[in-house]
Amino acid sequence: MSFKRIVAIVLRQYYLMRGSPARILPLFIWVGIDIVLWGFMTRYMNTFSSAGMNFVPVILGAVLLWDFCIRIMQGVTMAFFEDVWSRNFLNIFATPLLIAEYISGLVVSSVMTSSIGIVVMLVLAMGVFGLSFFIYGLMVIPFFLILFLFGIALGILGCTIVLRLGPAAEWFIWPIPAMIAPFVGVFYPVSILPAWMRMISALLPPSYVFEGVRAIVSGGVFSGTSLVLGAGLSVFYVVLSGYFFTKTYHHAVRTGLIARYSAENLG
Amino acid sequence: MIADKTVLSVSGLCKQYGAKSAVDNVSFKVKPNEIIGLLGPNGAGKTTTISMILGVLEPSAGTIVIEGVDLREKRSQALLNTNFTAVYAPLPGNLTVLENLHIFGLLYGVNDLPQRIKSLLKQFDLEAFQNTKCGALSSGEQTRVSLAKAMLNRPHLLLLDEPTASLDPATAREIRAKIRAFTSEGTGGVLWTSHNMHEVEDVCDRVLFLSHGKILLEGNPKTLPSEHGKKNLEDLFVAVAREPLTLQNG
Numbered sequence: 001m002s003f004k005r006i007v008a009i010v011l012r013q014y015y016l017m018r019g020s021p022a023r024i025l026p027l028f029i030w031v032g033i034d035i036v037l038w039g040f041m042t043r044y045m046n047t048f049s050s051a052g053m054n055f056v057p058v059i060l061g062a063v064l065l066w067d068f069c070i071r072i073m074q075g076v077t078m079a080f081f082e083d084v085w086s087r088n089f090l091n092i093f094a095t096p097l098l099i100a101e102y103i104s105g106l107v108v109s110s111v112m113t114s115s116i117g118i119v120v121m122l123v124l125a126m127g128v129f130g131l132s133f134f135i136y137g138l139m140v141i142p143f144f145l146i147l148f149l150f151g152i153a154l155g156i157l158g159c160t161i162v163l164r165l166g167p168a169a170e171w172f173i174w175p176i177p178a179m180i181a182p183f184v185g186v187f188y189p190v191s192i193l194p195a196w197m198r199m200i201s202a203l204l205p206p207s208y209v210f211e212g213v214r215a216i217v218s219g220g221v222f223s224g225t226s227l228v229l230g231a232g233l234s235v236f237y238v239v240l241s242g243y244f245f246t247k248t249y250h251h252a253v254r255t256g257l258i259a260r261y262s263a264e265n266l267g
Numbered sequence: 268m269i270a271d272k273t274v275l276s277v278s279g280l281c282k283q284y285g286a287k288s289a290v291d292n293v294s295f296k297v298k299p300n301e302i303i304g305l306l307g308p309n310g311a312g313k314t315t316t317i318s319m320i321l322g323v324l325e326p327s328a329g330t331i332v333i334e335g336v337d338l339r340e341k342r343s344q345a346l347l348n349t350n351f352t353a354v355y356a357p358l359p360g361n362l363t364v365l366e367n368l369h370i371f372g373l374l375y376g377v378n379d380l381p382q383r384i385k386s387l388l389k390q391f392d393l394e395a396f397q398n399t400k401c402g403a404l405s406s407g408e409q410t411r412v413s414l415a416k417a418m419l420n421r422p423h424l425l426l427l428d429e430p431t432a433s434l435d436p437a438t439a440r441e442i443r444a445k446i447r448a449f450t451s452e453g454t455g456g457v458l459w460t461s462h463n464m465h466e467v468e469d470v471c472d473r474v475l476f477l478s479h480g481k482i483l484l485e486g487n488p489k490t491l492p493s494e495h496g497k498k499n500l501e502d503l504f505v506a507v508a509r510e511p512l513t514l515q516n517g
Contacts, residue, residue, distance in 0.1 A: 008373035012359075015366045086359035091416075094321040094351060095374040096343040254325040256284070259318040 001104070005097050009105020010112065013079050017113065027113055028120035031067045035121050038063040039129035057135045057217045059187060062210055064125050066186045069147035069154075069206060070177045071117045075110025076155025077162075077173055084167050089258050099246050106159070107152055136216055142227050143209045149234035150205045154180075156241035163257075164248045185210045205230040205237070273332075274299055274424045274456035275320065280329035282315050282480075289315045291480040293329070297424065297456040302446070304467045304488060305460045307477035308508035313460045314353075316477070317426050320458070321351055333424055347376065350420055352413040353428035360402020364393055364412050367401055368419065375420035387415040390445065406433040414442060418449065425449070427459045431466060443470050464500040474500075476507045483507055 017023050042055040049055060083089055092102075125131040133140045158173040165172070183197055184190075184206040190198055201207045208230030215222035252258045275297040282290040290312040297303050305313050318324035320331055322342045331338040336345040358367040365384065372380040388394045391411045396404060401412055410433055417425060427446070431439035447470060450457055461467050467474060468488045476484040484491060484507065488500055497503040 002376060004373045004376055008370045011373065012362070012366075012370045015362055015370070082359075082361075086361055087357075088359050090321075090323055090353070090356040091358060091371070092374070093323050094346065094356075095371065096346045096376065097374055098343055250325075253323060256315075256318070256324050258323045259314075 001098065001101055002096075005095075005101045006105045006108060008097075009079070009102060010108045013082065013109035013112065016082055024116070027071075027116045031071060031117045031121045032124060034063060034067055035060070035124040035129070039125065042129065054217075056129055056131050058214060060125055060129055060131050061133075061136070061217075062186050062213055064121050064131065065143060065147055065209060065213070066177075066181065066184075066206070067121060068114070068118055068144065069151040071114040072110055072148055072151025073154040073158065073177065075112075075114045076106045076152060077158040078113070079106045079109040080155075080159040080162070081170065084162060084170070093249075093253075093258050099249055100242075103156060103242060103245065106155070110152070110155060136213065139212060139216060139222070139227070142231060143212065146205050146209050146227070146230045146234050149231070149238050153234065153237035153241045156238070156245050160241065160245045160248045163245070163252060180204060180206070183207070189214060203233065205234040208233075272298065274301075274334060274454075275458065276330075276332040277316075277320070278330045278332075280316065280319060280331065281327045282312075282319060282324065283327040288480050290319070290326075293477070293480070293482055295475055295482065295485070297458055299423070299454040299456055300450050301473065302450055302457040302459055302471045304471035304474035305458055305477060306464075306467060306474050306504060306507075307483075308504075311477040312480040313477055314355075314428060315480075317351070317353070317428055317458070317460065320424075320426060321349070322346055348420065348423040349426070350375065350417040350422035350424075351426035351428070352410070352417040352430055353426075354410075354430075354432045355428070356413075357409050358401050358412055358416060360400060363398050363400050364388070364404075364415075365397045367412065368416060371416050372419050377420050383419060387418055390418075391415045407435060407438055410434055411438075411442070414445075421453065421455070423455050425455055425457045427457060429461055430459070431461065431463065439466070446470070464504055468500050476503070478507050 038060050042059045045055040045059070046053070083092060136143065154176060158176060161172055162169045183193070183201045184204050185193070185201065186206075190201045190207055190211060193201060208226045212222050212227060249258075273296045277296070278294045280290055280293040281288065293312070293316060295303070305316065307313055315324065319326045320338070322338055322345070333345040333349055338345045362370070368384045368387065369380065372384060377383050388397055391414060393408070393411055393415060396408060396412075401409055404412065410430065414430060417427070425446075430446070431442055434442060443466065446457060449455055459467070459471060471488050473486065474488045474491065475482050484495070484503075486494065492499050492503045495503055495506070497506060
């Protein structure tokens with residue numbers, strides 16, 4: 001692995017971002033709107049909740065955590081899409097760049113871009129709506145870590161789909177978080193889901209995070225084993241998505257798709 | 268171990284797309300300081316061959332060895348001292364000349380990068396455009412940026428797919444002179460495709476004529492036409508394109 005080559009991928013993203021409002025504004029506009037919307041929603045819910053139940057850490061905290069995961073995913077895919085949009089695959093993959101370096105560069109780019117959105121979310125949620133992460137205690141660290149890893153896995157999966165199916169498949173990527181959200185129980189306990197959805201839920205790491213959030217806020221018991229399971233699943237999905245990306249890249253090299261990517265499908 | 272003086276060694280290279288053979292058992296070598304012209308009509312297999320040498324297209328059979336390193340086994344190492352420019356692969360238009368050169372310099376692991384970029388900007392007369400986005404440049408200026416990028420890592424193997432296609436005659440002549448200087452001053456070898464036969468005759472030490480994925484003819488561009496009863500390289504090219512079987516059998 002070459003540090004310089006990873007830096008090149010990150011630097012490319014930085015060059016594109018600086019002085020480009022079209023790239024910078026979406027980093028915090030949507031998450032900002034989400035936090036404002038759910039912030040007022042939770043305030044409203046607090047007005048008719050029984051026994052002084054506070055929805056801020058349950059709902060707003062969960063929204064923030066879920067948005068964090070989505071931002072990480074989109075950070076990876078957006079950095080990849082820059083190569084798709086500028087038809088840069090031939091130039092970039094004809095260099096000594098390794099796939100592991102390329103993916104590492106996309107992930108670091110995502111951390112860089114996502115951190116802007118996360119800061120905005122935290123400022124709004126904590127400053128305006130009184131969300132405090134102290135209520136989660138140290139558990140907040142594994143929560144973020146699991147969602148970070150799962151966001152990376154989803155991001156690499158998105159890149160894989162677009163690499164395999166061509167630029168038009170970008171449309172498949174944006175709805176992925178919305179498709180996953182009902183299964184992971186961002187807003188409600190997984191227990192209310194039908195059995196078949198609960199089975200899928202058990203395979204998705206964020207489910208363990210949101211179950212944990214609710215358990216901690218309600219003062220219930222939360223098993224560390226489920227966090228370990230969530231973390232293990234996240235690591236597994238990162239490895240799996242990396243494996244599929246590599247396989248898809250080799251398929252693209254075999255069929256000539258890398259050299260003629262705009263043709264979309266040569267296989 | 269005997270030092271391998273060959274920059275590029277291609278042996279038995281094939282690329283099959285289903286029943287269609289895009290490249291069929293192609294073998295050739297490029298030596299240091301040598302400019303090899305890869306000629307042939309559209310669809311002859313030139314770009315497919317170059318794509319395979321660049322590692323962006325996997326051969327169906329055959330081997331590609333760059334400075335003794337097998338591309339299939341050690342792709343990254345083999346490509347470290349290779350570079351290319353092609354009319355169909357412009358640099359990202361949403362980055363400036365300087366940004367593109369910086370990024371590709373890092374990807375190729377160029378030492379003393381700022382100094383190298385400065386010298387290439389001067390060499391290719393790009394200083395005035397260094398902060399201009401590549402997409403805003405004329406096609407000729409973009410070609411010069413692509414050539415500057417191709418020279419970043421002082422490649423030992425330089426692949427040029429129609430490098431002067433969009434240049435005016437004066438600029439094309441300058442570029443040819445620069446590439447000739449590159450091979451005569453350093454240790455690099457060049458594989459060059461062009462449809463401009465005068466250019467090929469002027470620049471190339473040896474040419475390979477490809478037709479239907481096979482090497483049909485090989486030799487010195489100055490003597491090859493007369494050896495096959497043709498007036499010049501252009502006539503020979505037309506004959507290769509129209510009557511490949513006649514030449515193959517002759």
